[in-house]
């Protein structure tokens with residue numbers, strides 16, 4: 321972590337006189353660090369420690385899909401090890417649950433949204449993402465991580481509003497451009513492959529990336545994870561807006577020689593064959609409609625324990641409980657895969673047409 325930050329002038333250089341820092345890890349759901357779904361507390365502690373030592377006041381913050389409240393934050397910080405990361409680094413856990421609407425007229429898809437107030441009030445926002453494959457986004461790193469600046473139960477609204485992955489990820493790029501993180505770190509010491517962001521398999525990767533441009537950090541990560549950037553809607557959108565090059569060989573790489581770091585990450589099961597045809601040979605508008613039709617549906621497996629969590633977070637309210645089993649009404653499903661993401665029993669599979 322020190323080597324990454326030193327490449328950008330160290331914590332003092334990144335701070336550039338700013339004193340108040342908000343560190344935003346990926347705490348997608350209450351999970352132990354070894355599950356590799358959340359940013360590892362050792363990485364968060366290292367980031368925080370560097371800024372604290374440089375004289376900054378550092379806070380850790382996130383909000384997952386649950387009411388944004390102090391009791392929920394307590395569980396989230398404890399289960400992910402953020403309480404220890406804060407204690408050992410001298411940072412503080414943020415329990416300020418105030419939210420505020422923010423606007424940015426230049427955004428392409430999402431021009432206003434409710435945001436955690438401390439994110440808007442901080443001097444420096446640092447996104448500390450986790451290197452994972454993702455059922456809807458294909459890859460999640462430092463940019464998708466910023467979906468967490470929206471208070472908990474606002475997230476299903478954004479899924480409902482933008483059901484197509486390309487539109488949804490365009491909204492995520494807008495969120496990133498609005499809250500403008502000043503530095504981005506990616507925890508790829510152990511990443512996640514397959515059915516991420518929560519039900520995939522931990523994957524030893526041995527990489528920490530950092531940079532001033534979160535889109536560039538994500539592009540570098542995809543290169544090292546053998547994920548083609550044109551398959552990642554957030555990167556395609558950022559490249560179309562001129563925020564990042566289309567190819568990792570156009571990036572300025574500092575640090576280790578990268579060839580030996582390249583690792584093959586298994587993509588999520590939601591990925592379908594025919595992707596090349598859909599992406600390159602038909603018009604964009606039709607492409608979105610076809611992908612919406614062709615994307616896989618969630619299917620409840622016999623492993624369902626009837627906890628009802630998927631029904632609670634489904635943006636379409638298209639999951640009902642039949643006794644002790646969840647049931648999906650496919651006709652209203654927008655294939656956002658939130659249900660899959662939040663099923664702790666890994667009881668949700670996918671089925672194509």
Ligand code: SF4
Nearest residue numbers: 624625627628630663
């Ligand atoms: S979250 Fe999983 S275990 Fe809980 S009801 Fe839904 S499918 Fe069943």
Ligand code: SF4
Nearest residue numbers: 634653654656657659
């Ligand atoms: S059933 Fe699952 S994939 Fe379909 S809309 Fe609900 S949460 Fe999204």
